[in-house]
Amino acid sequence: MRKRAGGLVGAVAVASIIALTLAGCSRGGDSGGGASGSGAAASPGITDTTLTFGITSPLTGATAGPGNCTVDGATAYFDAKNDAGGITFGDGKTRKVEIKAYDDAYDPQKALANFQQMVSDGVFAAGVGLGTPTNRAWREAAIAEGVPQVLVMTGDPLFSDRTQSPEQLGLVPIYQQEGAAFGELLASSTAPHKVAILSQNDDYGKGYVEGFTEAIAGASNIEVVKSLTYEATDTSVDAQLTELAASGADVFFNAMSITPLVISSLQKAQQIGWLPSWFLPSNTSSPSAILEPGGGSAFPGIYSVAFSQSAASPTFAGTDDGKAFLDAIAKYTKQDGVPAFPHCVWSWIAAATLEQAFMKMTEPTRESFMTALESISDFKAPLMLDGSTIDTTQDGKPAVSAVQVQKFNGKGYAPATTFG
Numbered sequence: 304m305r306k307r308a309g310g311l312v313g314a315v316a317v318a319s320i321i322a323l324t325l326a327g328c329s330r331g332g333d334s335g336g337g338a339s340g341s342g343a344a345a346s347p348g349i350t351d352t353t354l355t356f357g358i359t360s361p362l363t364g365a366t367a368g369p370g371n372c373t374v375d376g377a378t379a380y381f382d383a384k385n386d387a388g389g390i391t392f393g394d395g396k397t398r399k400v401e402i403k404a405y406d407d408a409y410d411p412q413k414a415l416a417n418f419q420q421m422v423s424d425g426v427f428a429a430g431v432g433l434g435t436p437t438n439r440a441w442r443e444a445a446i447a448e449g450v451p452q453v454l455v456m457t458g459d460p461l462f463s464d465r466t467q468s469p470e471q472l473g474l475v476p477i478y479q480q481e482g483a484a485f486g487e488l489l490a491s492s493t494a495p496h497k498v499a500i501l502s503q504n505d506d507y508g509k510g511y512v513e514g515f516t517e518a519i520a521g522a523s524n525i526e527v528v529k530s531l532t533y534e535a536t537d538t539s540v541d542a543q544l545t546e547l548a549a550s551g552a553d554v555f556f557n558a559m560s561i562t563p564l565v566i567s568s569l570q571k572a573q574q575i576g577w578l579p580s581w582f583l584p585s586n587t588s589s590p591s592a593i594l595e596p597g598g599g600s601a602f603p604g605i606y607s608v609a610f611s612q613s614a615a616s617p618t619f620a621g622t623d624d625g626k627a628f629l630d631a632i633a634k635y636t637k638q639d640g641v642p643a644f645p646h647c648v649w650s651w652i653a654a655a656t657l658e659q660a661f662m663k664m665t666e667p668t669r670e671s672f673m674t675a676l677e678s679i680s681d682f683k684a685p686l687m688l689d690g691s692t693i694d695t696t697q698d699g700k701p702a703v704s705a706v707q708v709q710k711f712n713g714k715g716y717a718p719a720t721t722f723g
Contacts, residue, residue: 348427486518
């Protein structure tokens with residue numbers, strides 16, 4: 304009897320251990336917690352009431368202006384939603400979204416360390432942050448850990464290649480698209496043009512130049528007379544500007560991502576009497592933060608590309624979406640007045656896109672989230688320009704793949720259909 308009883312007790316104990324183990328698995332088995340009542344085990348970073356999203360971006364250093372905006376737009380969006388009661392997810396549960404921000408100072412090693420800290424902190428997913436080298440630095444680690452790296456603010460096409468980057472997705476148009484848009488505009492001109500190029504010596508700069516040169520390849524009236532590079536760690540490009548000015552170019556293709564260097568380039572060109580038309584990437588074309596201090600009005604034309612409205616536009620605050628954005632930015636962030644960089648608007652758009660995915664995901668898992676995120680099409684997020692939408696369904700393309708070329712008019716930008 305005792306032996307049988309002992310065997311029964313042992314069997315009950317084993318069954319209890321198995322039951323506890325299974326229960327632990329259904330809760331996620333980690334610091335991220337989990338959600339009950341679902342057929343699938345919850346991924347880290349999500350519970351029945353919360354979801355944690357991580358952002359690593361340059362919050363200090365030369366790119367701190369746009370870097371902070373990548374956090375502030377998303378934070379303002381979700382804090383406003385949280386105060387209104389939260390977001391109803393596709394599984395029927397209402398959750399609040401918490402943003403955890405990490406400073407990488409545009410240093411790839413710091414970005415990787417930040418991701419490792421995110422894993423320890425139990426984030427559900429991460430992304431939205433600025434930078435090609437920094438986002439690349441933790442891409443492989445994110446794939447290995449199974450953490451979605453989404454809506455990152457880099458035009459690197461690698462993040463939209465689902466074969467190589469199965470759990471990655473870019474937000475902004477790839478660099479080749481922006482470069483091609485400039486080239487197509489210039490190629491539409493019948494006048495002869497000489498082009499000088501200064502590009503960042505990495506995939507960021509190479510992508511812009513590739514798109515631009517391919518777009519002008521068949522234009523016999525356009526000649527690239529000089530092409531130079533600079534390093535993202537450089538503190539001055541005066542020598543390059545002087546050499547490029549000597550080429551006699553009337554068009555300057557300036558593929559730079561470092562805000563202070565763009566400002567100093569505008570100033571240096573004026574000092575040496577070189578006044579070409581400029582093509583500037585969307586992330587370094589802010590009228591108030593870059594063109595005004597750099598004296599952009601001195602040049603015959605400064606062109607950039609856009610897919611979002613400008614918070615500095617005189618009509619922006621008069622719209623419901625614009626007012627909601629400005630009110631939330633003022634309430635939930637340390638931005639002083641109207642944000643100077645478009646990245647605040649971009650991350651607001653990214654947050655609205657994430658919300659669409661949250662509302663569609665039917666299980667509290669990363670797999671369900673990625674399925675939902677990659678099924679969004681023809682979504683005009685708040686603050687997008689007419690003609691621009693979110694489409695995450697196309698392999699090889701980021702969430703935003705259409706841009707509009709605009710010309711600086713001294714205060715802001717207006718659509719540019721012709722060059723000159």
